[in-house]
Amino acid sequence: MLIRTILIAGAFAMAAVPAQAQSVEKAPPGGTYKKVSELVKLPDFLPGMGTLYVDPATLPAGPFLAYDHDGRLASTIYMIPVEDIQGQKKFDNLKAAGGKVDHVDMYFNAGHPGVEKPHYHVVLWHIATADEARVAK
């Protein structure tokens, strides 16, 4: 019974993973992810973050996948409205498809099209601090 459950779970994982896992490291991530600059009026490349993709159904929290100029995944970003933090809102099971995390940044953002409310960016960097220059501008 246990083995059968594991086999079934394994089969599901095999079916579900390839579309997600193999695709996010290079832009475009595919699946339900859409380029943010095609969803709202924002520059294609955002200095400090890169080119963003998001599944619109997950707004505002994301994850947003941020790519450098060569289409390499640089970070996964969550955007959490300050009023939600003040309201003690729970964010559960946010997706994290980007793999290994090198370090994390959190900083305030005044808002932008797509996430208009003042919010925090929670940035899971998949690259070293020194390599953040790749998305600086």
Place this chain on the structure above:
Amino acid sequence: MIGRRTVLRAGGWAAGLALLGLPPPAQAEGVAEEVVEIRMRGNADGSAVWFDPVGVLVEPGQTIRWINVDPGNSHTSTAYHPANGDHPLRIPEGAAPWDSDYLLPDQSFDLRLTVAGVYDYFCLPHEEAGMVGRIVVGHPQGGPSAATLPEAARQRLPSPEDIVRRKSVRIG
């Protein structure tokens, strides 16, 4: 109604004339003052956004030009008017509302206001962050009350008297 307000978009017909090598058209109503520029700005990490200057004094009919100089964000110049998302009326009675729509970096928007008075405007995605501005046209008395503004916006707006005295008021 025509002539009360003229809106030229960046890359619009004026730029088209320039491409054709033609001089820009003479301004209506004999107004020849210089263009008053208002920059839409943000700091590097996007934690602060503002109009610079936040308050300007202009003559009736003078061209006001908003330019987005923030490389990481889009901004709008949108009049406080019920026509713009049910916002309170904070421009003179009878003056036409405006909305630049989203300006990407380096895009601009021109506007001319002919009705004297105090005009308040905001940036659509950044009103809550306090990105608001005030224009005084001519030399009016008083201005809209601060009561209907979000707190962050209220703190930013200089008084009409201050704008008249200093002509241009910057943040910080």
